[in-house]
Amino acid sequence: MAIIETGVFIFMIIFSFGFMIWAAIRSAGAMTNILRIVSIAMFFGLSLFITSGTGVAATQTETISTNLINPLNGAVVPVTDTVTSQAVLIPEGTEGAWMGYIFLGFAFVSMALMVQDQWRLTFN
Numbered sequence: 150m151a152i153i154e155t156g157v158f159i160f161m162i163i164f165s166f167g168f169m170i171w172a173a174i175r176s177a178g179a180m181t182n183i184l185r186i187v188s189i190a191m192f193f194g195l196s197l198f199i200t201s202g203t204g205v206a207a208t209q210t211e212t213i214s215t216n217l218i219n220p221l222n223g224a225v226v227p228v229t230d231t232v233t234s235q236a237v238l239i240p241e242g243t244e245g246a247w248m249g250y251i252f253l254g255f256a257f258v259s260m261a262l263m264v265q266d267q268w269r270l271t272f273n
Contacts, residue, residue, distance in 0.1 A: 192256035200249030204241035
């Protein structure tokens with residue numbers, strides 16, 4: 150399975166909600182529609198990733214270097230160990246799939262707001 154880094158996930162959430170709120174506050178125009186379309190696409194992308202079983206985790210790789218002394222000849226031997234750890238926000242598989250449906254709902258809300266603005270411009 151695949152994992153999305155937590156930073157990318159949070160970045161996508163912030164921009165999705167930011168564009169949705171910004172477009173709701175601003176009057177309808179070309180830039181508002183572009184922001185709404187970007188917000189819809191990002192929400193659909195988040196929904197697709199999460200419902201397909203992709204996990205969200207922060208991966209940290211740490212390299213530890215130490216020096217050991219060889220007891221036979223007294224030579225210094227450098228030893229390097231690499232340790233990788235993950236802090237899981239949303240687990241892989243179907244355990245976090247319900248969150249994808251929440252993002253899908255926000256995509257539909259953004260689409261409804263866009264249709265409402267177009268309806269208001271057309272008939273008022």
